[in-house]
Amino acid sequence: MVTIEDVxxxxxxxxxxxSNVINAPAKVREPTxxxxxxxxxxxxxxxxxxxxxxxxxxxxxxxxxxxxYSGGVSGVVLDRFVHALTEHAATRGLRVxxxxxxxxxxxxxxxxxxxxxxxxxxxxxxxxxxxDRRAERLRExxxxxxxxxxxxxxxxxxEASHPWVDIDGAAGTRAxxxxxxxxxxxxxxxxxxxxxxxTGDDRERGWxxxxxxxxxxxxxxxxxxxxxxxxxxxxIRTLLKDDAVDGIVCASDALAIGAHLAAVEAGRPGLxxxxxxxxxxxxxxxxxxxxxxxxxxxxxxxxxxxxxEERRISHPPAPVGLLVEPQLIVR
Amino acid sequence: MVTIEDVxxxxxxxxxxxSNVINAPAKVREPTxxxxxxxxxxxxxxxxxxxxxxxxxxxxxxxxxxxxYSGGVSGVVLDRFVHALTEHAATRGLRVxxxxxxxxxxxxxxxxxxxxxxxxxxxxxxxxxxxDRRAERLRExxxxxxxxxxxxxxxxxxEASHPWVDIDGAAGTRAxxxxxxxxxxxxxxxxxxxxxxxTGDDRERGWxxxxxxxxxxxxxxxxxxxxxxxxxxxxIRTLLKDDAVDGIVCASDALAIGAHLAAVEAGRPGLxxxxxxxxxxxxxxxxxxxxxxxxxxxxxxxxxxxxxEERRISHPPAPVGLLVEPQLIVR
DNA sequence: AAATAAAATTTGATCGATCAAAAATTTTGG
DNA sequence: CCAAAATTTTTGATCGATCAAATTTTATTT
Numbered sequence: 001m002v003t004i005e006d007v008x009x010x011x012x013x014x015x016x017x018x019s020n021v022i023n024a025p026a027k028v029r030e031p032t033x034x035x036x037x038x039x040x041x042x043x044x045x046x047x048x049x050x051x052x053x054x055x056x057x058x059x060x061x062x063x064x065x066x067x068x069y070s071g072g073v074s075g076v077v078l079d080r081f082v083h084a085l086t087e088h089a090a091t092r093g094l095r096v097x098x099x100x101x102x103x104x105x106x107x108x109x110x111x112x113x114x115x116x117x118x119x120x121x122x123x124x125x126x127x128x129x130x131x132d133r134r135a136e137r138l139r140e141x142x143x144x145x146x147x148x149x150x151x152x153x154x155x156x157x158x159e160a161s162h163p164w165v166d167i168d169g170a171a172g173t174r175a176x177x178x179x180x181x182x183x184x185x186x187x188x189x190x191x192x193x194x195x196x197x198x199t200g201d202d203r204e205r206g207w208x209x210x211x212x213x214x215x216x217x218x219x220x221x222x223x224x225x226x227x228x229x230x231x232x233x234x235x236i237r238t239l240l241k242d243d244a245v246d247g248i249v250c251a252s253d254a255l256a257i258g259a260h261l262a263a264v265e266a267g268r269p270g271l272x273x274x275x276x277x278x279x280x281x282x283x284x285x286x287x288x289x290x291x292x293x294x295x296x297x298x299x300x301x302x303x304x305x306x307x308x309e310e311r312r313i314s315h316p317p318a319p320v321g322l323l324v325e326p327q328l329i330v331r
Numbered sequence: 332m333v334t335i336e337d338v339x340x341x342x343x344x345x346x347x348x349x350s351n352v353i354n355a356p357a358k359v360r361e362p363t364x365x366x367x368x369x370x371x372x373x374x375x376x377x378x379x380x381x382x383x384x385x386x387x388x389x390x391x392x393x394x395x396x397x398x399x400y401s402g403g404v405s406g407v408v409l410d411r412f413v414h415a416l417t418e419h420a421a422t423r424g425l426r427v428x429x430x431x432x433x434x435x436x437x438x439x440x441x442x443x444x445x446x447x448x449x450x451x452x453x454x455x456x457x458x459x460x461x462x463d464r465r466a467e468r469l470r471e472x473x474x475x476x477x478x479x480x481x482x483x484x485x486x487x488x489x490e491a492s493h494p495w496v497d498i499d500g501a502a503g504t505r506a507x508x509x510x511x512x513x514x515x516x517x518x519x520x521x522x523x524x525x526x527x528x529x530t531g532d533d534r535e536r537g538w539x540x541x542x543x544x545x546x547x548x549x550x551x552x553x554x555x556x557x558x559x560x561x562x563x564x565x566x567i568r569t570l571l572k573d574d575a576v577d578g579i580v581c582a583s584d585a586l587a588i589g590a591h592l593a594a595v596e597a598g599r600p601g602l603x604x605x606x607x608x609x610x611x612x613x614x615x616x617x618x619x620x621x622x623x624x625x626x627x628x629x630x631x632x633x634x635x636x637x638x639x640e641e642r643r644i645s646h647p648p649a650p651v652g653l654l655v656e657p658q659l660i661v662r
Numbered sequence: 663a664a665a666t667a668a669a670a671t672t673t674g675a676t677c678g679a680t681c682a683a684a685a686a687t688t689t690t691g692g
Numbered sequence: 693c694c695a696a697a698a699t700t701t702t703t704g705a706t707c708g709a710t711c712a713a714a715t716t717t718t719a720t721t722t
Contacts, residue, residue: 001449001708003709004708004710005708005709013671014671014672016710020671023710028671032670032671047709049450050381050385050390052708052709053381053677053709054382054679054707054708055710055711061428082397082429086430090430095428097392097426097427098413098427098428100414100418113377117378117379117380119381229614264595279611281611281612284585284612285588285592285616334677335679344701345701346680350681354680358700358701359700359701360699363700363701378678379677379679382678382680383679383680384707385678385679385680385709386678386707387707449708
């Protein structure tokens with residue numbers, strides 16, 4: 001292994017000058033820098049990341065939880081998010097360290113380990129809930145963090161207690177509903193999950209608002225189903241027997257696929273349906289869907305952790321919230 | 332931050348004794364150990380991972396590439412693999428560091444960086460090809476690695492040049508074909524990609540072998556389509572016009588979904604179709620599929636890198652190959 | 663050209679742990 | 693009970709870099 005000492009010896013300068021060439025080239029005179037650069041390339045030197053971390057007390061690493069694989073249609077959004085985060089982090093000189101956890105307690109243990117061991121400079125939370133214990137723990141431990149998911153309850157971006165970015169689900173279903181109202185007809189139904197899930201209620205709200213604001217038929221039903229193709233198919237099968245609907249806005253692609261299958265079954269393959277998440281399955285079946293743009297979320301979170309141009313993590317990051325407007329993909 | 336020195340002072344012993352309590356408790360006398368343990372819990376001490384890495388020259392971290400998000404039906408296998416790897420790695424005291432790359436050259440750069448900076452102890456390659464440049468580079472650099480994917484060309488597990496684990500695609504299609512021969516009829520067609528992709532040819536071989544070995548109809552066709560729902564749908568639409576087939580074994584779920592749609596369209600919703608990868612989309616549509624079990628691949632790769640019970644990476648790991656038999660999921 | 667200011671470079675200390683060898687203690691055996 | 697062996701504990705060096713302060717060199721001013 002080539003060390004900074006080797007380079008210094010070869011270039012006939014001191015360690016620190018080599019260090020300066022790498023970290024603060026402006027401090028070094030041109031001819032000196034050239035000598036050092038020549039030595040660096042001749043020896044193939046690269047700074048040892050571990051030694052640097054020990055000295056600077058910065059790991060340039062952020063931790064991200066990988067959820068237990070759900071097996072369902074969803075989960076893809078998170079995968080795309082992790083991918084985008086990794087790419088964006090790289091351009092800012094950060095690395096992404098994974099940890100897997102199936103439960104909150106398991107995740108809390110991991111958070112402790114990462115913090116105790118000084119392994120990461122910041123943590124990205126996903127899927128935050130009201131009074132999130134992880135957020136609490138991270139605050140206690142004084143570990144910078146940002147969340148993919150709004151702090152339900154206090155959603156005013158101006159008075160956030162920590163940085164967060166979330167998809168504006170209501171905006172997504174609003175756009176979907178407006179599209180169907182214009183393109184299909186006034187009787188646009190909503191197929192959602194049973195009430196009281198925060199994400200679900202948010203998406204329902206968008207439909208309600210668009211129906212009220214536009215030319216929506218007040219009588220258009222709100223149907224409830226667990227998140228699964230078969231369950232949704234059953235629910236919509238029943239619906240299509242009696243009700244005359246022009247289109248269905250769904251809270252997820254799994255629901256949309258079920259609705260689509262029920263429509264085909266009922267001899268109405270042209271019934272307009274819009275899903276949510278824009279998964280490969282919806283794409284494969286040609287179902288329109290609301291695309292979450294997890295890449296924007298990833299970029300937004302890093303901006304918050306670091307400031308838009310910085311290359312180091314703010315401590316603590318400014319507590320602001322950002323809602324990303326999703327995009328309707330029409331098929 | 333609590334250091335080993337703080338603990339030593341509080342317990343009234345030396346640094347090294349504290350270190351021994353943590354890393355080699357057998358070397359420490361019982362009463363001493365108790366004192367130290369008490370101090371550790373009182374102060375909430377945890378060893379600094381970065382300092383330890385610098386001294387031991389081991390990072391206990393493995394690097395894994397995250398592919399560019401493909402957007403298609405596939406990709407999920409890799410995500411599940413990364414997840415399983417993270418979980419298994421954790422139980423062996425390893426961390427998983429991600430890097431994103433879109434091209435081979437980009438990946439080679441990342442490999443160099445990770446090796447130069449001493450960031451990882453080993454790298455996991457995915458999607459290996461014949462004469463893989465990454466494998467070559469890693470060998471040159473003396474970085475331990477293992478691959479998800481066989482070294483096409485020399486597939487005899489006994490004479491591998493590096494450790495690898497792969498899914499036995501032929502075994503998967505063999506099982507799928509045998510199942511359809513028994514359950515549907517002798518005319519089992521194969522819907523695959525254009526020839527000369529290694530994975531594709533492997534999967535086709537399984538079908539051929541099972542057809543020859545079982546009661547397969549020699550005349551059953553082998554149809555070719557690019558990997559996409561629409562393309563496959565078109566190909567099978569044509570097929571179903573003339574040919575009478577009892578079932579179709581497909582090289583991917585995307586193809587299977589296309590075939591399924593064509594079958595429904597042709598008024599044969601009961602036509603037996605088997606896909607490959609067992610994606611959420613296939614599950615949602617109730618299409619049988621071959622499940623790759625990426626969890627086993629992850630476990631197998633770590634066993635190879637570390638030995639089945641060890642907690643440190645062998646250098647170099649023994650070059651052996653392992654084919655994991657996939658599992659047919661009947662729906 | 664000397665005095666002063668500014669810039670460039672070097673030196674010594676440090677980050678927090680483990681390794682290797684030395685010193686202190688306990689155990690064993692005659 | 694003492695010497696030798698075995699065990700336990702401590703000390704000093706080190707991993708490879710950066711920080712802070714000291715020193716040297718160059719540039720500016722009078």
